[in-house]
Amino acid sequence: MARRLTMDAGASEDLVQDTMLLAWRGFHQFEPGTNARAWLFRILFNVFHSDGRKAMRAPDVPLCIVRPMLQEAAEIAEALEALALDKRTVILLCVVEGFTCREAAEILHLPIGTVMSRLSRARQELRAMLTSMAQEVVR
């Protein structure tokens, strides 16, 4: 999620570390019985937006080891990264992470209608890009 959101290995590691540290220090604020994943993602997006994507300092050497993806997966990742941030975000939350539109709306502090319409447009764009990529390959 962080890698696809920031599109940068170092920045995504910073984002994850800052999110987990904030969650650790603010764990007393978590209400037991509520959705812990949604709470963590809310923190992640707060950090992401408050730090500013460009301002996030990347570590000198990325810590995570990423194995190469299959052709189709790589195309999906490429198409996803080509989406605008707001659309990419709803795809990541609702499609990849499996949150409902209501949960995504709470995480992003947005009206549910906005999330639904963004998701619909994001799907359309993503689908169009993937179709276009497939046609390029066939040609």
Add this chain to the structure above:
Amino acid sequence: MTSPDSEFDQRVRAGILSEAIDTAALERSLRDRIQRPRIPRWAFAAAAGIILAIVSGVTYRTLFRPPTPPLCIAAAEDHRREIVNGEPRRWLTDVAAIRSLALKQGVPASAIPALGAVGYRLERGRLCFLKKQIFLHLVYAKDGDEISVYLRPRGSDSPFNHSVHEAFAGPEDLAYFQTDRLSTVFVARHNVLRFAVKQRFVLQ
């Protein structure tokens, strides 16, 4: 959600999640950060405030302090030569003899600083010239630390006034003031302002 959407979502999800990421190193780094003692933000703010205050104080002291009067510079040089460097001079060490010398110079016994309360004792005294004016030079000592006090009846050309002022001349700290009858300068290699303030209070 329609079926084509569902199929499409599944395909996207499978594609993105197929990217295998080994996060063991990240997890270790995170655990280290969690275990590291956390310095609270207020500590940084307090440290910054203290540094700013010190820098401002030093800057103010350097840029805006009034110039040291020539008489004080002469007193500092005299203290450096005779006390710090220990150049040979003839001194009176008997307190009664010092008091007698003081009286001859128009300095009453009551004007001789009594620093016994802060552990300093009058050790020696002599007459000296500062800017061609005769001063009674008294030396007080405590555990190897020495303070010079220069006294003379107030002249019409005295550069001092009734307030106690602080001044600096190289490593020497000075404090000076005058009363209706006397001009007084304290010199040492540490802050002497409190001694001068106390003496000024006694002489009021």
